[in-house]
Amino acid sequence: MIDLLVSLLNLALLASAVRLTVPILLTAMGAVYSERGGVVNIGLEGIMIVGTFFGAATTHLVAQAFLSADPAAVPVIAPLVGMLAAAAAGMLFSLVHAVVAVTFRVDQIISGVALNLLAVGLARFLNILFFGVATQSPGIQGFAPLAIPGLRKIPALAPLATGISPVIPAALVLVILGQWVLVRTVFGLRLRAVGEHPAAADTLGISVTRMRYAGVLISGALAGLAGGYLSIEQGRGYLEGMTQGRGFIALAAMIFGNWWPLGALGASALFGYFDALSLRVVHTGVPYQFITVLPHVASILVLAGFVRRAMPPAADGIPYSKEEV
């Protein structure tokens, strides 16, 4: 029993939990923007897949271009351009969802599902085009890792204090920024107004369509970024299916976090922990297949409200049209 507790709290596991929180967190934040504006985005999983491919492919190509010219710059420039490409690709891909679900007012769930189908085919096709095989890219180098200056000297804390991806602190900054944007800025208030009561917002001269596009595009950029993190920082290359449903888990994290960036942080940390646990063979006698589904089981429990009752934005998921109010 003590052994089990020790193995559940060891630092290597916690460090892995922190690393695995990031992709769920970034995507959950994206979902917050989209749903605060009133658009459900089931397509986040597909957007993440697009991000994993473009992140890895761009990093690989940039690294090759720089290798002869300036090898020292590779671990900075290549992953940075890769992350930006992943975000841009995610944003562009989410534009499909915006056009279909906001402009044409097609059911948002249908549009999201179609987006996921498209992403799988697209990633396989592009990977064949670039690398000759359907399922994986060549290995790549991520960012040079950081260490916390004061703590790295203490050997016991080494797993947590060293080898930190710079994306992790960046993600935390994005959370705080997101919370501030949604609570304090004009843009945030308008976005939320459009998600709560689009007709009222419309009357006040806020363009519902424009705000909803903004919400969806931001969610695409963040989910793309999450995909880029997965392939550049976690996987050191693109592998088909590497998102493993994290886009959907992020939706559960968003709900558990009550549609706020700070809430999404807490919820994502929980899912990140389960994710880390599922990747580790804990010697409990439980077959590993059951351990791998821990994040998915946790998502169901959270959705069933065994933890807290959900309070979504009032107009979440409902297409808005001026003439049909």
Place this chain on the structure above:
Amino acid sequence: MSPRVRLTVLQMLAPLLAIGFGALVASGIILAIGKNPLDVYGLMLRFSLTRADSVAAIFFKATPLIFAGLAVALSFRANLWNIGVEGQYYVGAFAAAWVGFAIRGLPSGVHLPLAVLAALAGGVTWALLPIALKLRRGAHEVITTIMMNYIASALVLYLLADVFRDPAQAGTPRVRTPEFAPNARVPLLRPALEAVGIGIPEHSALNWFLPLGVVLCLVAAFLLARSRFGLEVRAVAGNPTAAETAAISIGRVQFMMFLASGAVAGLVGLSDVLGFFGYFDIDFPKGLGFLGISVALLARNNPVGILVAALLFAFLDRGAQGVQVFADVPREVITILQAVIILAIVVAYELVTRYVRTQRKREAERVILAPVAAAAGEGGA
């Protein structure tokens, strides 16, 4: 053209336009990889439609898609999103497989129906939790069913690798169940087809699940259109408030439809597992549940339309094999084509629906306002 004729033409035209749009996008991709789209489409048509083995393969591939499309459509018809057909058919197919290999010595008339019952039960079991959580706790079924898909995949993997792995395969890389008792396997269609003068290739695994799927779609179409329960389903989907006023229990209708969806989902993998493989393998076909969503969307949840949509998707799938082998075009181009068709079709249907609504409104205004206008005209004269 009368409004009614115009409407029918529009509704028929929408899928064709969507397929055309999809083909256009795919053409761009084919051009980008330096091939001629017309050559590729020509090859696809020739390969899929002029070879006897291709035609048989299309009907064989369409069989699971019919069940998958119907399963998805049954839930969509009740305003529910069963994205969990994927997991439900995996559990159903494994349950049927278990009956197939674990029991020996039953006559064919008992063993096969028993395997089918196990598949139904497997699908229903896997659908039970999401719908219960939806109705009791308000948990959105889209995410819970997706999560159940992952859990199903892990469960089947565990049962396959750790519990029921064929001992005869130990030491080989093959992870699969023992072979089924011959009486659990479904008879092939070839003898019956040859009896009526239709010849099909000898190795075709086309089996009796195809006619079963067709009959199931027709029965579903009839029940939804003509039965009392079908009327309730249409009321719940069309106008929940009115349905409630008419003392229809929305929860009961949704519960029944979701379980029906799960039951049909349980049958998706049977044509493959009982008709082709004869054992359950770790590489058992995946993704049929998601293709079912596409089929249902294309068919607009119409059970008869599902037959056509399933054949179209099976044709595209077969064609994809052809272009990959003979034109060196990655089959993923066809996967992209399928997804674009779906996006285009939902937009097209939405536009038609909106057009119909404004037309009806205009018509209603004319009928209501005509006497008024006439009266006003008389008054002025």
